[in-house]
Every structure is written in structure tokens, then in C-alpha cells.
Amino acid sequence: MHVLVVEDDCVSAEILGSWLRHFGYEVTTADNGRDAFELVRTGRFRLVVSDWEMPGMSGVEICRQIRGRSWGSYIYVILVTSFEGVDNVVEGLNAGADDFLTKPLQPEELRMRLRAGERILSLESRDIIIFALAKLAESRDPQTGAHLERIREYCRALAEELSHWDKFRDVIDGEYVQLLYLTSPLHDIGKVGIPDRVLLKPGRFTPEEFEVMKRHTIIGGETLNAATQAHQGAEFLRMAYDIAMTHHERFDGSGYPRGLRGEEIPLCGRILALADVYDALTTERVYKPRFEHELARRLILEGRGQHFDPDIVEAFLRRESDFITISQRFDVALPAIEPANSLAPATPANLPGG
Amino acid sequence: MSFQPADQLADVFDMEDLLARCLGNFDFVQRVLNKFQERCDEDLAALEQAMVNADTELVARLAHRLKGASANASALRLREHAAAIEDAARRRALGAVPQRLGELRQEWDRFTAAVAQFEPPAIHAVSAS
Numbered sequence A: 001m002h003v004l005v006v007e008d009d010c011v012s013a014e015i016l017g018s019w020l021r022h023f024g025y026e027v028t029t030a031d032n033g034r035d036a037f038e039l040v041r042t043g044r045f046r047l048v049v050s051d052w053e054m055p056g057m058s059g060v061e062i063c064r065q066i067r068g069r070s071w072g073s074y075i076y077v078i079l080v081t082s083f084e085g086v087d088n089v090v091e092g093l094n095a096g097a098d099d100f101l102t103k104p105l106q107p108e109e110l111r112m113r114l115r116a117g118e119r120i121l122s123l124e125s126r127d128i129i130i131f132a133l134a135k136l137a138e139s140r141d142p143q144t145g146a147h148l149e150r151i152r153e154y155c156r157a158l159a160e161e162l163s164h165w166d167k168f169r170d171v172i173d174g175e176y177v178q179l180l181y182l183t184s185p186l187h188d189i190g191k192v193g194i195p196d197r198v199l200l201k202p203g204r205f206t207p208e209e210f211e212v213m214k215r216h217t218i219i220g221g222e223t224l225n226a227a228t229q230a231h232q233g234a235e236f237l238r239m240a241y242d243i244a245m246t247h248h249e250r251f252d253g254s255g256y257p258r259g260l261r262g263e264e265i266p267l268c269g270r271i272l273a274l275a276d277v278y279d280a281l282t283t284e285r286v287y288k289p290r291f292e293h294e295l296a297r298r299l300i301l302e303g304r305g306q307h308f309d310p311d312i313v314e315a316f317l318r319r320e321s322d323f324i325t326i327s328q329r330f331d332v333a334l335p336a337i338e339p340a341n342s343l344a345p346a347t348p349a350n351l352p353g354g
Numbered sequence B: 001m002s003f004q005p006a007d008q009l010a011d012v013f014d015m016e017d018l019l020a021r022c023l024g025n026f027d028f029v030q031r032v033l034n035k036f037q038e039r040c041d042e043d044l045a046a047l048e049q050a051m052v053n054a055d056t057e058l059v060a061r062l063a064h065r066l067k068g069a070s071a072n073a074s075a076l077r078l079r080e081h082a083a084a085i086e087d088a089a090r091r092r093a094l095g096a097v098p099q100r101l102g103e104l105r106q107e108w109d110r111f112t113a114a115v116a117q118f119e120p121p122a123i124h125a126v127s128a129s
């Protein structure tokens, strides 16, 4: 990664530059704010380490200028001060600085702060790309509107609820909730491998078509598994794999693709199963109208212990108001749908995804 | 002992600290000291001139820059003098500055002499191996 160092003192600049090169960064230095800002405008820098006090444009001013306009991606700014004090930190934060270092600088500290910055930048890219990927897969099946946005909110509500239970306290922590929020939109990514004639068919599936449709779980799972194996540090895709693979499994073992039952089904898969069905019930689909929350609730209760893990159903009941809020928040009007040739009675049995 | 030059420098600048911050690399130490010397030669002359002109703003700014550079070169006493001058200039109390400036100049001469000696056996020993 390429770091821009802004420092009017040539000794500091020399030390900083040598450290950063030693740490493996590419370095460009500017000795004043105006040059620095011109360099930022080239879009080549996502990490900026700037001295606070400089003649002309100060580090804080550079920071303000950077935040004052939008860039292709986030620019992480670390300000270096020669004075400590809360006032300065507050002023820096208000200007949009991400972190602070106090002189005299220590190399290890600088390295740690830069690592932290890089982590944030890479997470930003990662999260955007994951969601874009999920959206791309979904774009072939445009009837579902803001399905992915809702799904991850439902999943988060359920996971947060469960995290307070003794039974799940050790399994679900803040990171689990974050990961679930991040990766749940990938559950149907395998649909990219399903032919249009099946994926976009408005009516009921023939048994053969249903078999084809079921494959979206395995296609998605295998794709994510391959990605996990090829990239160390992509462990977060492990959960995405579990989700893609098991979100159509049912608690009583009657689901697909493998007929797992009970706790054989990863927790994230069990959570997603309920969230996915609730969303299918409460939105209009080519094969069914939109159901009110009350009806959706009843159908989910009927599936307790059969389709759904009773614990997840219980969590759903305790977070019912969250579900209602979420379903309304993303309730954008869908394009008018041609009436389907036949509407099968909608029960959880043919929901969702065929 | 090959470390004697570093010992002689000890009361002028903190060699150990500088070496640590230069990641244990003597070439790097040398580069930093060279940069420091170039910059301070100029700044010190400019600072004396600014005092003659009673340009408080400029005194404060130059002293500030000298302070930062000294801290980075682990020249702690230079840093103290520069800080005192900056502080006085910011308070627009230039009265005590000439004496401080004299001390700063003396300290600077000791520093450059020490660095000149520092053409060091220690460095040759390391880089010759």
C-alpha cells in the first residue's frame, strides 16, 4: 500500500519514510499541505500520515479538505502532533482524523496504527464487495426487491436476541453477529448457476425443475468453499459456506440438500431459514401475494420443531416488533407483476426459492 | 572499546534511543544525522537572524521546527533549548531568548563536534562485516 507522508520537518520525513519503507509500504512525501492535497487528488493514496503543525495548510486543515469531498474510497488519516491534550484530539476528530500519534514517534507504534488503518480500509472494501456480489447474483431474480437488505437485518435481530440466552452466550458474540450480518446476503449466491427457465418460472415447479432449483445450495456452498480454501484469511467465508449450504435444511430433517436435522444444521443456517421464510411470506412473490405479519407469524409457529428450530422461533417471537419494523422499513413498491398462471396455496412447504 | 564514541555522545544526544528508532541500522542513523545537520545549520542561522529582526512569529516557527527535529534526532538538550525559545516567542517575551539562543548555539557546536567524531568505529565494524 502507498502511504502519503506530509511533514515539513525533513528529519521527521526522513525517519518516517525510512520506517514505512522498512515496513513494506511505498512512500511519497510532501513537505506542505498544498502539495499534499494535490497528491491526494491523484487518488493514489488511501493512507495519509500528516504532521499537525505546518506553515500554510495544517494537518487538521488537510484533513478537513479530504473529508470535504467524496473520493473513490475512504482515505485513512493519521495526524502527528507534538503536543498532547484533549482539546487537540477533539479538534482533530472533528476535522475527521482517524487516529493520532504523538512525537517523538516510535516505529512499532506507527506500524500498529497503520495496520489498524489498513484493516479498516480492507474491511470496507471487503464488505462492499461481498454485498455487491450478493446483489449481482440476486439481479437475475429481480422480484425480491430489497430482500438482501431485510435478510441481514432479520438475521442480526435473531442473533442478537439469542446472544443473551445462556444456551448461546458462548457461541454468539459480537463478532458472530457481525459476520452473520456480513455474509447472510450470500445465502442464495448459487442461484447464478440456475438456468433462467427454472429460476424465473412464474408457476409451480415440476419435480425435475425443483431438483434443479435445489442445486443453488450446493453451487453456492462449493463456490464459497473454493474461495475459502484458496485464500487464507478468508475464514469469514466459512460462515457464508454454512449459510449457503444449509439455509434450506429443516429442523426435522426434511430439508435439502442433505437432509440434516436438529443441531447437525449449523446455527447460522437455522437462523437464516427462519429469516428467509419470513421475508418470502411478507413480500409479494410471483407465486403468492404479500402476507400480513399476523399470517406469517402463524405459519412460522406452525413450522416450529418441523421446519424451524424452536429456539429460533422463540427468538423471533421475542423480537417480533423488530421484524415488523424491518419489513416496513425496506418495503419499497415493487414493479407490477403479471398475474401468475396459477397461484399455489402458499405455505412454508413451497417457500422460498421453490 | 569500539563503543567509546557512542559513550562520548551520550550527554549530547541519546544514541541508544536514536539507534532504536532507526531500527538498529547505523546507515539509517547516519542519514538522519546528516539531514538533521543540514536543516539545523540553516535554521539556527535563520533563527539568529530572526532574533536580530525581532520577528517573534518567525522565531516561534523556527524554534518549533528545531524542537521537532531535535526530538527526532534524540538530541534532547537541543530540544529543551528550542522548546524554551519557542515558548518565550509565543508569549511574546523575547527578553530571555538571547541567552537561550547562545546556549542553543553552544549545544549545537558540541553536537556537531560529537557527530563528526562519530565517523565511528562502531559503524565501520558493523558495515565491514
Ligand SMILES: [Fe+2]
Binding pocket: A187, A188, A216, A247, A248, A352, A353
Ligand atoms: Fe435459497
